[in-house]
Amino acid sequence: MQESGHDANPQMKAAFITGHGGNEVVSIAMRPKPVRQPGQVLIRLQAATLNQVDLYMRNSGAGITHQLPQIMGLDGAGTVEEVDEHERAFVPGQSVVLHPAVGCGRCEFCQRGEVVLCTGIQYLGEHRDGTLAQWVSVPAQNVFPMPAGLSFAEAAALGVNHLTAWRMLFTKAQLKPWETVLIFGIGGGVSLAALQLAKLAGAQVLGTSRDDAKLERARLLGADHLINSSTQDVVKEVMAFTGGRGVDVVIENVGAAVWSSAMKSLVRGGRLVTCGATSGDQPSADLRRIFIRQLQIFGSTLGNFDEFRDLLSLTERTGLRPVIDSEFPLDQTHAALSRLESGQQFGKVAIRVGEA
Template identity: 75%
Template structure:
């Protein structure tokens, strides 16, 4: 398969598209044929320096993706071959104090695609089944791929932490960024008044 690798830091000269071995699916994982992947600020950060993030080079880039299931365990009940799916790029340990209380996004051993392990800028990816979700109907693969990091971050900020209600007003900073755009969309979707800055 083809994949985009970070081979060094600094800029696009550290990115190389090349052939590599297709991932083999292990028990409990789902093999997904990638149809769309989005370029995230995290991808650019890893390309530029990756400072402060423990990682190894060379590594396949990419956080967010949407695609089609090509392989899944027979016992899997939520996913099936041929199904359109999106991937959550953060793989939680399931054992730390945060995972135990249902806050896997705060996992102390979180592994992010494109940072701690191979990412989504490839033709196939194999992921734990708990990180693969049915793709919302009515979206293209590109639109669904854009739901990952930005919308999950905005959702947690608005509804888990701030507990925004429809009658409230939300101030969104830096409306040009992905998380800010997602926050605006989500807040407006529940009927909240949104004020934006840029």
């Protein structure tokens, strides 16, 4: 295998989609190694984790502008391989974690620091080659020092799930320590991240799942009240726990299947933050409830660079560690995708890209 930057046609191993369908369109083979451009950092990746969008890109990728073949993977962590000579923030060999959103740097949203609202945004693994590869080259602003004490897989997990949960809880919902939060789908990456972060903030957390084993594991992570949504009435359980008041904040990424319960679980003036619609994106709006109870509804996706910096600082300070469900070598990406697709995972499904 050619790895040197001086080779005429350097190659690297990667997992990439060649079409759309099932695992048969996912190849693990050689692709051209990226050539670092000025202002970029070349990263030797050690680990990445899978996200629901990896399945979406494999299955259809509809609505996301991309070219085939497309290297998969949004988040990642590894070591710096090459940087500009004048780069002061990073040195070769340094352990780093990636922010997956590459902005244009020029639109009004980038100018005010909201890269996630960029009109020309490119996500790793969606609009451009991603992190299920031995190397990736990204703008220096997308590279952050890796918190001490984490494995590469744990660090990689921060870049999507925990950053998404951070923006939902603290930027959108403005969660306070004395408040209550209802989190749907405990077991999924964003939901578990929200549980961890909300408990660190001092809030009370209620969680739902259809799996008793996942509920018990969530209890061990500090959840205050857990609801089996297949055998219990979520709204009744919420009201019983809160003395008929309702929760201050709902965090959900399920969509239509839970929307009614989510709305009815909120206290008057409460806030609902959504970042997904895996069960459908056209629920009943329930407008009368929204305006009479003065509910607030926020949409949210990922987070900006400042939010990521704050998240990494908190991780370093508190010893927060993302929950890893399982780890697979890059050659077993098919098995990893199947694990995520099964819905049986508790935490992140990780891919070991490097040997470290």
